[in-house]
Amino acid sequence: MTAIRTKENLVDKISQDHVWRLREISELRGLIEDTTISELRKRVLCRAGVALLYAHWEGFVKKSGTYFLQYVAAQGHNISELRSNFVTLLVRGKIDKASESNKYSAFAEVTRYIIDNQTSRARFPVKNVVDTKSNLSTNVLKEIIWCLGLNYDHFETKKNIIDLKLVGRRNHVAHGESMEVEVRDFFEMVGEVIGLMATFKNLLENSCVTESYKAA
Known part of the structure; x- marks a missing residue:
């Protein structure tokens, strides 16, 4: 595990992980917006897209959160x-x-x-601390946010979006259940997931820059 020692290192690592996810989500949206494909294909892409959106949300929280812990651990604080x-x-x-x-x-x-x-x-563990439990509901997210010393208030209004629209629908798709996702609804989910990732990214970077992970 390569140590992340500087603020610049951390911001770069988080940004790199963020950018490729945004590109993939954008590519999927572009496929669905293609006017030459059938409505059936669009519905299939939207269903598959629900699983992809969830995967990027969970993956980003797990990856970037772990990067943040690596950074704090590498600072050598007492x-x-x-x-x-x-x-x-x-x-x-x-x-x-x-x-x-x-x-x-x-x-x-x-x-x-x-x-x-x-x-x-302070030699605290880094590996497996950011545990999404493969089911990143708001309850799990709140625990992760606490472990990272961040403020959960930014996600208080997102419970229905995360638990019902994102995690709930992803579980339906993953379990092979019949569930239709309208294109407009899927595009709204895209915007919400991009917003969630941006919020989490900002919390990590702000904590790094302001050093709010330190005791008051």
Whole structure:
């Protein structure tokens, strides 16, 4: 795993992943807009397009979110310098182990570790933290946003779009169920997904630039 050490590195990595997804979505839209193809072919493309839109939404969140974690981890901050969500990621394994023992004293060890290591470098996990669970609903997204130390408020009004139009329809298509998607409706979904990805991208980049991942 190549370290992402500078703000420029992170912004470039996120932008590269974003651009190719936009191009593919645009290409699909162009195919559907082609006036020479039949209505049946357009309906098939719209159904397939639902799965593609979801894949790009999930893929972008997973990829860019992981890039962001790589960047924060590479900055070499001490535990005391980072927001509490990153500290939680750092001690998650210790908490799980303490939970298995079912002893207060085991949790005290977790507390003592945090207190005694405030000036130690924060080495938190990066791999598999951004877990979309192959079903990126708003509940899953909210957990990911928390792990990254971002503000979920930007997605509060998008619940129906994400859960019903995007995840719900994708599940219908993936399970081979009959569901017709009108061209106009599909184009609206295209706009929504592009907007969702742009919002997530902006949150990551703003946190990087303003260093809001640091403790206040």
